[in-house]
Amino acid sequence: MKVAIVGAGAIGAYVGAALHRAGADVHLIARGPHLAAMRQHGVRVHSPRGDWTARVHATDRPADVGPVDHVFLGLKAHSYAACGPLVEPLMHEETSVIAAQNGIPWWYFHRHGGPHDGQRLESVDPGGSVSAVLAPKRAIGCVVYAATELEGPGVVRHLEGTRFSIGEPDRSRSARCTEFSDAMVAGGLKCPVEPELRDDIWIKLLGNISFNPISALTRATMLQMCRHRSTRQVIELMMRETLAVAHALGCRPDISVERRLAGAERVGEHRTSTLQDLEKGKPLELDVLLAAVVELADITGVEVPTLRTVDAISDLLARGVAA
Template structure:
């Protein structure tokens, strides 16, 4: 299969190595030092004391590889507005496009007919631009569980060797891409891809609850995610935020009490610096809207009180604004 990874950052590079190693025709869209490193030395994935390297085409312009069978957009949510037009040359009438960004996704309202109406969020307007050349039936929602970090240009370290997963499904009931076949392809490449119970939005909510709570607390304390596992006071706060998140998702038609066990979740928090904290430290735009302010907006729309999330959101937003990394 011809596959293009649009955005060869930590997650994108990991997937590129796995898919190329499984024999697929993989190319990447990258920029800056990462682009030059891939062109010069290829891509390397490190897991513990093991490593795998692949040589593959790296481009700065999506017109070079042309239309693909599958595109996986691993650019961050904050970068999607800038890639709407550059993405277009990769898309043919049968191309499947996976959007596995963190937080509340731009595609959430598409085909949503049997759930409460979501609030109006600024990034939902991206749908108008993407749908100018993408049919809703080509769009595949994704949710990734995989902890990765760029060690140096061209080299990515995976910090979750026992959990590297991407759940996928069409965002509309009439998705015309073979999603079942794509799940099998990912599994063969060593990327777990279970069928999402309750649909892709249910999985998205599960991941969002972890992002807004565990990653949010890591951000405001400037610690690895595991700080909420080892600090007893933060553990109390984390439980409260998770409880509020469960109330929000339930109010919008996605009850998760039987899927998220707060105590088991806390026990499994990895020693990893979440991406929102990495962005803060590296001076990159931050996913404040998608990870923290979006669930707050959904809570207000449903009349759900979220005092702990509101405190976390105020601190996180102030941190980002003070560094010029968030202008919302």
């Protein structure tokens, strides 16, 4: 099995190192000092499960890699429309794209079934620009429950979790999903193939849609947001509105608002990825987290006043960062 990791940052390099350990033919696509360090020393993983190093091929030239069986995307969702030059040399007719993104993916209604089958979401696929580069038929969904960070160039700190749930948009258990799952498991990770992966998407989104924008607006940690009574109430409203949209689309995420809040509080003084991006002056990945759910609310007729308010304010913040 030949795999290219496009955007081999903290998550991508961790996955690539695990697949390499399983015997897959892995190629990391990266750049800058991080690329140089991986070329010289390999991917060095520091983890509570034990430290290890994987001598994985790393390059900034996808054309030197050629067509692969699976492309694992570690890029932020707002980079997808422009990633054509990175992914096109890696594609053959059957190449799959496994996108490790938060939020609502561009393929959400591909082979969905029901009244919205095939519908495009403008917030995540503006003008079809993402689908033009990453054809929905190639997509395998992926929900990441692992937490990692780059401790330095070429050095991945694995904090917790090893689960990467994957699934086909049409809910089938395909050979390509099984192949990728088996390799991930052989590399020491959990990779269940979930027929109803959209339920997992909503479970993960329940926290991202609320804590991420609120943290960027307030500069607060998870613990601070959970323990500030009024902010906690706003987050609870956002979560309940999100669940209402999920239910209107036929999904039944198996988690309660109370359980999600309790889990977030246990995380402690953690700064969300959106807050970290804000502090670094990077674009904020809020369209797929928040704007997409507001668009889905419009499609389904669900009232989401709290989500609309936070979306309007956080969009102004995001535009200021991008300016």
